[in-house]
Amino acid sequence: MRVHELYKSLLREFGKQNWWPAETRFEVIVGAVLTQNTAWTNVEKAINNLRKVDALKPEKLLKATNLKELIKPAGFYNQKAERLRLITEWFLKNERKAEKMDRMELRKELLAIKGIGKETADSIILYAFEKPIFVVDAYTRRFCRYYNLFEGKEYDDYRLFFEKNLPLDVEIFKEYHALIVAWGKKYRGLLKP
DNA sequence: GGCCAGGTGTAAA
DNA sequence: TTTACACATGGC
Numbered sequence: 385m386r387v388h389e390l391y392k393s394l395l396r397e398f399g400k401q402n403w404w405p406a407e408t409r410f411e412v413i414v415g416a417v418l419t420q421n422t423a424w425t426n427v428e429k430a431i432n433n434l435r436k437v438d439a440l441k442p443e444k445l446l447k448a449t450n451l452k453e454l455i456k457p458a459g460f461y462n463q464k465a466e467r468l469r470l471i472t473e474w475f476l477k478n479e480r481k482a483e484k485m486d487r488m489e490l491r492k493e494l495l496a497i498k499g500i501g502k503e504t505a506d507s508i509i510l511y512a513f514e515k516p517i518f519v520v521d522a523y524t525r526r527f528c529r530y531y532n533l534f535e536g537k538e539y540d541d542y543r544l545f546f547e548k549n550l551p552l553d554v555e556i557f558k559e560y561h562a563l564i565v566a567w568g569k570k571y572r573g574l575l576k577p
Numbered sequence: 578g579g580c581c582a583g584g585t586g587t588a589a590a
Numbered sequence: 591t592t593t594a595c596a597c598a599t600g601g602c
Contacts, residue, residue: 403583419583421582421585422600424582424583425600426598426601458599459597459598460585460597460598460599461599500585501586502584503584504584504585507583522582522584523583524583565583572581
């Protein structure tokens, strides 16, 4: 397939992206929730607010009484405050166990948490736990359509398409998803959703 | 000033 | 199973 060739071509055009932009595993998780249907610039503001009060540590985040205020710049702050609490509680209890699970087992657990859908779950699996799973987002679908790679319907159709046409490799999956986002931002408006 | 951003849950047809 | 809608802020 030419999925792999396209990857190399994107890598040449945009360079290595080194995603996810975060210092710790927990910060990746927080960012994954906050970025749901939200521009990353807004997420950064929220994350910086959390960092200022040291709430990028799970125990501290759970104790923050003003969590909604802190994450306000990222929007949907009522829902996201609740979602952050839920995933944080899960994380504190299950981080060690999660490291040992296989990727689909972990996915099942994450999807059971309210507010964690497939894209968020997969972002966490790939970027926080570094297990190979291909993250699909709106850009990925546009990318596939634009290059006539694949026309699917469901999230997992796209995920499986990439996973079948690439080596099952964490670094490639991380980089490819990041490159697709870079591509999408550059050529925004090129193709209608 | 409207449109949109690294989605998800819920309800109704 | 599919479609519609709420959820909210900030940049362009």
